[in-house]
Amino acid sequence: xxxxxxxxxxxxxxxxxxxxxxxxxxxxxxxxxxxxxxxxxxxxxxxxxxxxxxxxxxxxxxxxxxxxxxxxxxxxxxxxxxxxxxxxxxxxxxxxxxxxxxxxxxxxxxxxxxxxxxxxxxxxxxxxxxxxxxxxxxxxxxxxxxxxxxxxxxxxxxxxxxxxxxxxxxxxxxxxxxxxxxxxxxxxxxxxxxxxxxxxxxxxxxxxxxxxxxxxxxxxxxxxxxxxxxxxxxxxxxxxxxxxxxxxxxxxxxxxxxxxxxxxxxxxxxxxxxxxxxxxxxxxxxxxxxxxxxxxxxxxxxxxxxxxxxxxxxxxxxxx
Ligand code: NAP
Numbered sequence: 580x581x582x583x584x585x586x587x588x589x590x591x592x593x594x595x596x597x598x599x600x601x602x603x604x605x606x607x608x609x610x611x612x613x614x615x616x617x618x619x620x621x622x623x624x625x626x627x628x629x630x631x632x633x634x635x636x637x638x639x640x641x642x643x644x645x646x647x648x649x650x651x652x653x654x655x656x657x658x659x660x661x662x663x664x665x666x667x668x669x670x671x672x673x674x675x676x677x678x679x680x681x682x683x684x685x686x687x688x689x690x691x692x693x694x695x696x697x698x699x700x701x702x703x704x705x706x707x708x709x710x711x712x713x714x715x716x717x718x719x720x721x722x723x724x725x726x727x728x729x730x731x732x733x734x735x736x737x738x739x740x741x742x743x744x745x746x747x748x749x750x751x752x753x754x755x756x757x758x759x760x761x762x763x764x765x766x767x768x769x770x771x772x773x774x775x776x777x778x779x780x781x782x783x784x785x786x787x788x789x790x791x792x793x794x795x796x797x798x799x800x801x802x803x804x805x806x807x808x809x810x811x812x813x814x815x816x817x818x819x820x821x822x823x824x825x826x827x828x829x830x831x832x833x834x835x836x837x838x839x840x841x842x843x844x845x846x847x848x849x850x851x852x853x854x855x856x857x858x859x860x861x862x863x864x865x866x867x868x869x870x871x872x873x874x875x876x877x878x879x880x881x882x883x884x885x886x887x888x889x890x891x892x893x894x895x896x897x898x899x
Contacts, residue, residue, distance in 0.1 A: 595623075595694065595695075596684060596694070596695040596696065596697075597621050597622060597623040597669075597694065597695070597696045597697075598615070598620040598621045598622065598696065598697050598698065598895060599611075599612075599615045599620045599621070599622045599623070599696060599697070599698050599699070599700065599888075599891055599895075600622075600623045600624075600625065600685070600687055600694055600696035600698075600699050600700075601615075601622065601623070601624045601625070601699075601700045601702055602624075602625055602627070602675050602678075602687065602699065602700070602701050602702060602703055602837075603624075603625075603626070603627055603632070603701065603702035603703040603704060603834075603867070603869070604624050604626035604627060604630045604631060604632065604656075604660065604670065604702075605631065605632025605633065605634065605656070605702060605704050605867060605868075605877075605880060606632065606634065606656075606659065606867065606877045606878070606880040606881040606884065607700075607702035607704070607866040607867025607868070607869075607880040607881060607883050607884035607887070608624055608626075608632075608700070608702035608866070608867070608884060609624070609656070609659035609660060609662070609663045609881075609884065610659070610866075610880075610881040610882075610884030610885050610888070611700045611702060611866055611884035611885070611887050611888040611891075612624050612663040612666070612668040612670075612884075612888075613659075613662055613663050613666050613668070613888075614884070614885055614888030614889065614892070615668075615700075615888045615891055615892060616663065616666035616667040616668045617666045617667075618888070618892045620891070620892060620895060621667075621669075622667070622668045622669065623668070623669045623670075623671065623694060623696070624663065624668055624669070624670045624671070625671050625673055625674075625675050625687065625689060625694070626670055626671065626672045626673070627674055627675070627703065628674050630656075630660070630670075630672055631652075631653060631656030631657070631660070632656070632704050633704065633706075633707075633725075633868075634652035634653070634655060634656050634877055635652060635653050635656055636652070636719060636720055637652035637720055637726075637729060637730070638651060638652065638720050638721075639651055639652070639733070640652050640655055640729070640877065641732065642728070642729070642876075642878070643655060643877055643878055644878065655877070671689070671692075673689040673690060673691060673692070674689060674690060675687055675688065675689055675837060676688055676689060676690055676837075677837070678699070678837055678838065678841065679841075680699070680838075680841045680842070680860050680862075680863050681841070683697070683862065684696055684697055685697075685698075685699050685862065685863065687699065697862065697895060697898070698862045698863070698864065698891045698894055698895055699862065699863045699864065700856075700864045700865070700866055700884075700887045700888070700891060701838065701842075701850060701858070701863065701864070701865040701866070701869055702865070702866045702867050702869065702880075702884060702887075703833075703834035703835070703837070703869050704833075704834055704867055704868045704869055704880070705831040705832060705833045705834060705849075705868040705869060705872070705875070706831065706832050706834060707725035707726075707827060707829075707830075707831050708827070708829045708830045708831065708832060709827065710742050710794075710795055710827055710829060712794075712795045712796060712797055712798055712807075713796065713797040713798065714797050714798035714799055714800075714804075715798055715827070717798075718798050718800055718803070718804045721800070721802065721803045721804065722798075722800055722803040722804025722805075722823065722824045722825065723798060723804060723824070723825050723827065724824060724825070724826050724827070725826070725827050725828075726826075726875070727741075727750075727751035727754050727755050727826050727828070728754070728876065729876075730824075730826075731751075731754060731755050731757070731758050731759075731826075732758055733824075734755065734758050734759050734823055734824050735758045735759075736758075736759070736760055737758075737759055737760060737822070737823035737824065738759065738760055738761045738762075738763070738820070738821065738822045738823060739755060739759045739761075739762055739763070739822050739823055739824040739825065739826065740762070740763045740764075740765055740795070740807060740820065740822050740824070740825040740826065741755065741762055741763070741764050741765070741825075741826045741828055742764075742765050742766075742795055742825060742826070742827050742828060742829060743764075743766065743827070743828040743829040743830075744764075744766035744767070744768060744770075744771040744772050744773060745771070745772045745773050745828070745829070745830065746772075746773045746774055746777050747828040747829075747830065748764060748766070748771075748773065748828040748829070749764075749771065749773040749777040749778065749780065749781040750777065750828075751826050751828045752764050752781055752784075752787050752828075753777075753780055753781055753784055753787070755826065756784055756786040756787060759786065760786070761786055761787075761788065762786055762787050762788070763787075763788050763789075763790060763820060763822065764781070764787055764788070764789050764790065765790045765793050765794070765795055765809060766789065766790070766791060766792075766793065767792065767793065767794050767812070768791070768792065769791045769792050770791075790809060790811075792811055792812045792813045793809050793810065793811055793812065794809065794810050794812060795807055795808070795809055795825070796808045796809065796810050796817070798825060803823070803824075804822065804823060804824055804825060805821065805822070805823065806819050806820065806821055806822065807819065807820050807822055807825060831868070831872065831875070832848075833847075833848055833849045833850070833868070833869050833870075833872070834869060835848060835849070835850060835869060838850070841860070842858050842859060842860065842863065842865075843858065843859040845870075847872055849869065849870050849871070849872050850865040850869050850870040851870070852865060852870055855886065855890050856883065856886050856887040856890045857890060857894075861894075862894060864887040864890055864891055864894075865887065866880070866883040866884045866886065866887035867879075867880035867883050867884060868880055870883075871883060
């Protein structure tokens with residue numbers, strides 16, 4: 580463990596050892612905790628700086644099964660947290676600053692405590708990249724979205740924007756034409772990074788208009804987004820588009836910095852799984868968007884949490 584993490588140089592006291600320690604409190608982390616606690620494994624979640632994860636930043640969730648009328652993202656996460664607590668999970672709203680997976684039991688250090696665990700589930704998720712335009716944060720979940728599958732149906736018969744030129748941007752633009760009247764793709768270069776097949780599909784879609792060498796400068800609105808300002812970087816011409824929403828699809832960053840040097844990553848920087856949900860280290864598992872860059876849904880993250888919990892339970896039983 581790196582010594583520089585603690586500025587006071589004091590050795591932290593071991594507060595408690597747990598059977599399972601889950602890092603991250605999104606759908607994957609909470610679901611894993613519900614399963615491990617219910618299996619009578621003493622479970623601690625260290626929630627991180629945004630307990631509830633990405634869903635705390637969304638509004639209505641219409642596609643999580645079990646909620647016929649939809650549910651607000653924060654309410655869904657609060658309910659999952661209460662369910663985990665009812666099963667006996669201890670939840671600490673603190674941030675993990677270092678881990679030591681080289682020896683067993685594993686050590687997990689937060690700003691204030693050190694914990695030990697026989698098994699760890701990493702459920703730290705991924706963070707969508709931001710374009711950095713003025714108004715992006717202000718209108719997040721009020722017209723600015725980072726997930727077309729989640730929010731596309733809220734933009735029926737509207738004119739909207741997709742930012743990006745990769746496969747995700749093309750996939751989202753094509754998907755969004757099911758709902759929107761028109762989709763503007765804003766890309767900073769004069770050619771796409773997306774694969775040929777995705778490019779061909781997007782170019783063949785009459786509802787998609789491309790704006791090349793263009794950046795988004797500002798997102799404006801009242802209650803919700805109603806206009807964006809764009810700039811052509813070759814001419815410096817500035818224009819406005821009257822749009823109801825903007826989908827940012829410029830990639831995600833998996834939240835894996837903590838584990839560098841200890842866990843194997845795949846070519847895209849996501850945690851690589853070796854055996855079902857187990858990482859290269861026996862006893863350390865991963866669940867949700869931190870290893871899955873394909874599906875990225877609350878329900879798939881929850882499902883991965885369930886799988887990791889079952890794998891952990893089996894691992895702990897076999898160790899004994
Ligand atoms: P990506 O391939 O990294 O593409 C990101 C796009 O966003 C690029 O066009 C990039 O522009 C642009 N971009 C990055 N930062 C930006 C910024 N600050 N401002 C404006 N534009 C910015 O990410 P991705 O599309 O999410 O794909 C990730 C991986 O998943 C890729 O390997 C991809 O092939 C795969 N994927 C596959 C599928 C599929 O096959 N159906 C679907 C989704 C994703 P530049 O081109 O100028 O760098």
